[in-house]
Amino acid sequence: MLASLAIVIGSLILIVSVIVLNGASSLSLEMLTQTSEGSFYLGSGGGFLNAIVGSLLLALPATAFAFIISVCIAMYLQKEFIPSRFSSFIRICLDIMWGIPSIVYGVFALTIMIALGLHGGSVLFGIFALTLLEIPIITRSVDESIKVVPHGLKESAYSLGSTRFETSLHVVRRQAMPGIVAGILLGFGRGIGDAASILLTVGDSNYFPTSVLDQTAALPTIILNLAGMPEKTVQNKAYAVAFVLLLIVLSISILTRYFTKKSSKYIIK
Amino acid sequence: MSKSAIQIETRGLNVSFHNSPVLKDINIEIPAKQLTAIIGPSGCGKTTLLKSFNRLLEIQEDVKISGEIIVDGKDIMTSGLNVPDIRKKMGLISQKPYPLPMSIFENVAYGLRIHHGKNPKKVEEGVHHCLQEVGLWNEVKDRLHDPASRLSVGQQQRLCLARAIAVKPEVILCDEPTSALDPIAAQQIERLLLKLKKDFTVILVTHTLRQAKRVADYVIFLYFGMVVEHGLADQVFNDPKSPEMKAYLSGEIS
Numbered sequence: 001m002l003a004s005l006a007i008v009i010g011s012l013i014l015i016v017s018v019i020v021l022n023g024a025s026s027l028s029l030e031m032l033t034q035t036s037e038g039s040f041y042l043g044s045g046g047g048f049l050n051a052i053v054g055s056l057l058l059a060l061p062a063t064a065f066a067f068i069i070s071v072c073i074a075m076y077l078q079k080e081f082i083p084s085r086f087s088s089f090i091r092i093c094l095d096i097m098w099g100i101p102s103i104v105y106g107v108f109a110l111t112i113m114i115a116l117g118l119h120g121g122s123v124l125f126g127i128f129a130l131t132l133l134e135i136p137i138i139t140r141s142v143d144e145s146i147k148v149v150p151h152g153l154k155e156s157a158y159s160l161g162s163t164r165f166e167t168s169l170h171v172v173r174r175q176a177m178p179g180i181v182a183g184i185l186l187g188f189g190r191g192i193g194d195a196a197s198i199l200l201t202v203g204d205s206n207y208f209p210t211s212v213l214d215q216t217a218a219l220p221t222i223i224l225n226l227a228g229m230p231e232k233t234v235q236n237k238a239y240a241v242a243f244v245l246l247l248i249v250l251s252i253s254i255l256t257r258y259f260t261k262k263s264s265k266y267i268i269k
Numbered sequence: 270m271s272k273s274a275i276q277i278e279t280r281g282l283n284v285s286f287h288n289s290p291v292l293k294d295i296n297i298e299i300p301a302k303q304l305t306a307i308i309g310p311s312g313c314g315k316t317t318l319l320k321s322f323n324r325l326l327e328i329q330e331d332v333k334i335s336g337e338i339i340v341d342g343k344d345i346m347t348s349g350l351n352v353p354d355i356r357k358k359m360g361l362i363s364q365k366p367y368p369l370p371m372s373i374f375e376n377v378a379y380g381l382r383i384h385h386g387k388n389p390k391k392v393e394e395g396v397h398h399c400l401q402e403v404g405l406w407n408e409v410k411d412r413l414h415d416p417a418s419r420l421s422v423g424q425q426q427r428l429c430l431a432r433a434i435a436v437k438p439e440v441i442l443c444d445e446p447t448s449a450l451d452p453i454a455a456q457q458i459e460r461l462l463l464k465l466k467k468d469f470t471v472i473l474v475t476h477t478l479r480q481a482k483r484v485a486d487y488v489i490f491l492y493f494g495m496v497v498e499h500g501l502a503d504q505v506f507n508d509p510k511s512p513e514m515k516a517y518l519s520g521e522i523s
């Protein structure tokens with residue numbers, strides 16, 4: 001038990017400190033406030049604000065779409081709506097989807113892109129790949145939180161003459177809210193940090209995207225590109241980007257805690 | 270029973286879970302505006318019978334129900350009926366109170382809003398009235414917007430009662446509503462039920478014989494899924510016909 005604790009905490013501390021030490025020292029204000037100039041990967045100046053914005057423009061809409069789709073699926077998976085032999089089958093499918101490597105979603109989105117005759121990547125298909133990536137994550141965690149809503153609570157709602165829809169919307173939703181919030185942020189965290197699914201679909205750019213068909217830079221993909229360069233100064237930029245990504249993910253988990261706590265206020269134990 | 274109107278009548282009601290029968294050929298009549306107690310040993314099907322009256326069994330899987338349940342002269346088992354409309358006529362109070370995950374105010378407002386309009390002033394009056402009915406108003410009037418889960422269990426049970434009457438049902442179904450409560454809270458609920466039978470038909474599942482003797486006008490005795498004896502409380506308690514009822518009254522079976 002102690003050993004597993006040591007491994008978990010130890011590796012967390014190690015990863016975070018490597019990134020913080022290397023990243024914070026090579027991070028500068030200009031990196032955060034400027035877009036990339038010339039060949040950013042070859043050591044030219046400028047920053048990566050365009051990638052921060054790009055990542056948010058990919059992950060936020062993807063999370064929103066995935067959330068809407070996921071909540072519908074998760075509600076529908078409950079036993080009031082479909083028999084449990086169907087829902088367990090769908091759950092297995094979702095678990096398989098969860099396990100699919102994200103590069104596969106990337107390739108899938110790319111295939112569709114090519115079939116439509118589009119080349120070079122776009123925000124739109126990045127969002128598409130990320131949405132697919134996030135759907136199983138959000139669906140399963142929303143599903144789990146709905147599944148544990150006490151039967152007696154649902155009985156109470158139905159006995160008041162609520163329809164299935166009213167019960168789901170007013171009662172089950174409130175009770176499951178902490179899990180729903182956690183699911184959204186889990187999905188978002190996965191989406192903003194994933195490189196493989198957007199590697200092939202968003203391309204690259206030094207500017208802010210102005211339309212959904214524009215290419216864009218994103219944090220995970222520029223980390224990949226920067227870290228692969230031979231010069232030490234460029235590699236250090238990768239740490240700086242990773243540091244920013246880490247901060248974003250960290251603030252997400254703080255937000256999760258805050259909102260989970262806030263939405264737990266009314267739940268029934 | 271010819272004097273009083275009949276609220277609920279069952280004809281050949283059978284219920285089974287996963288193909289094992291739980292209620293067998295139930296034929297009873299429940300008088301309106303009276304307190305009917307359903308008694309019997311543990312596991313005999315009291316809860317199941319109660320929940321069949323508002324078609325609550327069917328939210329579970331693998332339940333088979335056959336027979337007729339006649340409420341206000343209509344068979345509620347007829348297919349194609351709007352089930353929420355049937356349930357709205359019957360409030361349910363369960364053994365463990367389950368307030369809705371909302372504030373105290375919203376718990377009562379919920380039923381008012383979904384069935385009787387959203388006019389804020391009317392809702393507020395309704396909430397006030399229902400909380401007053403169950404003697405909770407003075408205890409909660411300063412914290413109406415606190416989570417309902419912060420109330421004591423006894424208060425939660427009364428809140429559930431207030432929430433149920435907000436829907437304006439005809440019947441109040443109670444499944445051992447006092448078994449999780451301390452004696453004082455239990456007594457409050459018991460008194461409330463006696464008061465409420467003026468306006469509602471009250472059906473009370475109880476496993477305490479003494480409670481049934483204290484409050485019941487009419488008694489249904491269930492034994493292994495069958496109605497062994499039913500009738501006016503006086504008659505069932507003082508002059509039981511069946512050997513099972515006699516044994517139950519003498520405490521030989523419980």
Ligand SMILES: Nc1ncnc2c1ncn2[C@@H]1O[C@H](COP(=O)(O)OP(=O)(O)OP(=O)(O)O)[C@@H](O)[C@H]1O
Nearest residue numbers: 286287291310311312313314315316317318329476
């Ligand atoms: N959802 C269910 N699935 C399977 N069997 C069930 C279910 N609900 C009840 N039963 C069975 O039906 C029988 C009657 O149960 P019920 O809850 O109606 O009894 P009860 O008289 O209310 O008992 P108690 O006094 O313990 O509350 C029991 O044998 C129980 O095991």
Ligand SMILES: [Mg+2]
Nearest residue numbers: 315316317444
């Ligand atoms: Mg019971």
